[in-house]
Amino acid sequence: MGDQEYQEYDDNLIALLESLWGEGFMSPGGTEEVDRYLHGVKLEGLSVLDIGCGLGGVDIHLIKHHRAALVTGIDVNPSLIERCNLLARKFKVETQSKFICVDPGPLEFDDASFDIVTSKDSIIHIPDKQALANDVYRVLEPGGWFVASDWLAGYEGEPSAEMQAYLVAEGLDFGLASAKTYLRALQGTGFADIEILDRNDWYRQQARLEREQLGGVLYAGLSSKVGSEFLEHEIKVWDKLIIAIDQGQLRPAHLRGRKPA
Ligand SMILES: C[S@@+](CC[C@H](N)C(=O)[O-])C[C@H]1O[C@@H](n2cnc3c(N)ncnc32)[C@H](O)[C@@H]1O
Structure with missing residues (x-):
């Protein structure tokens, strides 16, 4: 697959996201949010699949702090895998x-090949939640x-007009679905x-801080890195994002389910 196909997250956007959320992170809350959604689930000595690994910050954290034995990160963007x-x-x-560049679509792993499957803010890009849930279940022990x-x-x-305006401004290939759809899929x-x-x-609250x-505090450093035009554009995206969140149209969530033993 060519680089051009998946340049949604380009270098400027990535630089901006990392400056907000920490090295290796392209999603809100960084390592603290990872710890929150993992709470109570032990990873020590286990084999983990991370769907949509991005820059790999989550994966390093799972190894260094949660003592996972092996983390396999998959992503559709070859430059992120590098x-x-x-x-x-x-x-x-x-x-x-282990980081693998994959094509969108079914997970190409054997049945029961992972102890844990995780993903941070990436399933939003995968439109068929039922197919994904079936696949996650299949590859889990x-x-x-x-989680x-x-x-x-x-x-x-x-979506509301304001949510629509946010989605257009963000320009990312979102496949948003409601909690009801996720619940039904699981x-x-x-x-x-x-x-x-x-x-x-x-x-x-977090989006306002961002x-x-x-x-x-980040403006001067970021504008010299990514240019003030891009930064001003992203600030406008954040303004639209805040409206969409305030309206309850956009709802970050933690998800979990266990494959029965
Ligand atoms: C918001 S980023 C999150 C990255 C990382 N999990 C993090 O929290 O920093 C979403 C990631 O999902 C990846 N992605 C999009 N569609 C995908 C798919 N079908 N399979 C795997 N990854 C995908 C993107 O390339 C991007 O790296």
Whole structure:
């Protein structure tokens, strides 16, 4: 697959996201949010699949702090996979990590090949939630957990005009779905102990802090890195994002379910 096909997250956007959320992170909350959505699930000595690994920050954290034995990160963007490998080298976790560039579509792993499947804010890009849930269930060991965070739609059907304006401004290939759709997909597959924890309140506050940082403490450094035109554009995206979150149209959430033993 050519680089051009997946340049949604280009270097400028990535630089901006990392400056907000930390090295290796392209999603809100960084390592703290990872710890929150993983709470109570042990990774020590286990084999983990991370769907949509981005820059690999989540994966390094799962190895370094949660003591996962092997983390396999998959992503559709080849340049991100290269960056994951560089980060793994930097943190000296090459033997505990494997990063694979995949095509969108079914997971190409054998049945029951992972103890844990995780994903941080990436399933939003995968339109068929039922197909994904079936696949995650298939590749999990019996007794294994699916633990993730994602951005969900707070509406069924059409978004509000303001949400639509945000989606257009963001320009990312979002395949948003409601909590009801995720729940149906997880239940339909056979997952047990399903939980969907809404994080809208948390992100309402967080997004405001991010907006303040972009226009304040981060502004000078970022504008010299990514250019003031791009930065001003992104600040406008954040303004639209805040409206969409305040309306409850955009609802980050933590998701989990266990494949029965
Ligand atoms: C918001 S980023 C999150 C990256 C990382 N999980 C993090 O939290 O920093 C979403 C990622 O999903 C990836 N992605 C999009 N569609 C995908 C698919 N079908 N399979 C795997 N990854 C995908 C994108 O390339 C991007 O790296």
